[in-house]
Amino acid sequence: MDTTVTSPLARKLGCFVALSDAELSVLERLQVRRRPFAAGREIVHQGQSDRAVYILVSGWVCSYKTLPDGARQIVDFQIPGDFLGLRSTLLQTSDHSIESVTDIQVCEVPSGDLLAAFAGTPRLATAVLWAASRDEAMVVEHLAGLGRRAAPQRVAHFLLELGARLALVGFGTKAGYACPLTQYLLADALGLSAVHINRVLRQLRELGLVTFRDGTVVFDDYGGLVALADFDPTYLDQERPLLT
Amino acid sequence: MDTTVTSPLARKLGCFVALSDAELSVLERLQVRRRPFAAGREIVHQGQSDRAVYILVSGWVCSYKTLPDGARQIVDFQIPGDFLGLRSTLLQTSDHSIESVTDIQVCEVPSGDLLAAFAGTPRLATAVLWAASRDEAMVVEHLAGLGRRAAPQRVAHFLLELGARLALVGFGTKAGYACPLTQYLLADALGLSAVHINRVLRQLRELGLVTFRDGTVVFDDYGGLVALADFDPTYLDQERPLLT
DNA sequence: CGCCTTCTTGACACTCATCAAGGCCCGTGG
């Protein structure tokens, strides 16, 4: 099987909109210019406005905002197949920084190329908008979690959401997934201290629900975790392809 | 002075992009079809997808998300001059509900009309995108506040942000503004209990910083409040018009 | 080998939620 056709992005968009071979090849052609970054490098800086979009091909990335007092709030993590700076380009926003969590590979796509691709293949544009819409929904869900969920539910929900996202691009199942995040990163994303994240993870492990350890997440009791977190994946699922 | 030319929306967009008379009149023509809603009515329901945008002309509105367990997280409040459901229409998102806080007047603008207006007056489109971008940035800032700010800072920051937004549409100054929100609404927006909101407000009042009472916010010490909240309005300001 | 990052655990303090009770204001109906 040709690996370019199973790029994470194509795989993800294929879940939103059934794409033809022609559309897939347009999509793959956007992803030719690859570029690596080492772990911990800043890809976009808060306030900077960029005229290009990145597609994350491999590795993990986080987008975050630094408060004046130095505290950091991670807005979201990006995994293979996600866009970096898509909203920024569409809406000229540039209000948060983006940093690689692991070594990564990205494709830089000039805004013009992306818009041209959209013009030629509207179904592709639809698919990308859907993906952007889902990202949007995740931020809102994240907001609700910070505001209204207690720590264990918040952690559980986060791990489940990540699992669902990874499953979409072929990097995870209901059994678990590889996860390069440190507990410090979890803390910055979930608005908790690293120490408390550690305690909550232990608690979830001892309840036999999920094990987060050695860069791996294992769902010991998927159903139980869903019940604990009140996880409703509606905001992620588009069920089966919406356009066929 | 003609009141239609000083619609809150025109006033706000004028701060982003200097608009010509022709552009202003296109903008005002979008706002002819007015429609009232009583306080506490649901304008858009979570999950519903609408083919129209609303422009809020008068009154206040909140958009919120209801969690499976019944808890409510308010994502943002909208004030006169704000769009309701703009992102939903552009990106087909529909993941939160919208409810009137006071009696309101809105203008319903069919998506098609809006897009047509954009096509004819690209500077208007730019201005609206800027407004949408600012809303986006506010959600992220809100997220950071929930995750990383303690209650007093969170409340202070919220009141300051609202003041800055209201000033932009002529409903407030650095001295204060009329605010129809209840402490329960503040609680749902800031991820705190209503009881605790009450205590924090008392504390801020006793510190001589801000008075929230009888539907009015009075900044007793604007500078002090800014210092307490670490309020950096960069994400709201576009300083002076960016396009002239 | 020693340092550094990450994880782990305990002790303690403090923020904030919860429960409970009462007050104020205003609209409604007797």
Place this chain on the structure above:
DNA sequence: CCACGGGCCTTGATGAGTGTCAAGAAGGCG
């Protein structure tokens, strides 16, 4: 006119949930 009820605000008492501080353990890497 007054009594009642319902929002909304206010305040106290109490305890659970989290943050902070501190110390150590388990690896990876120069």
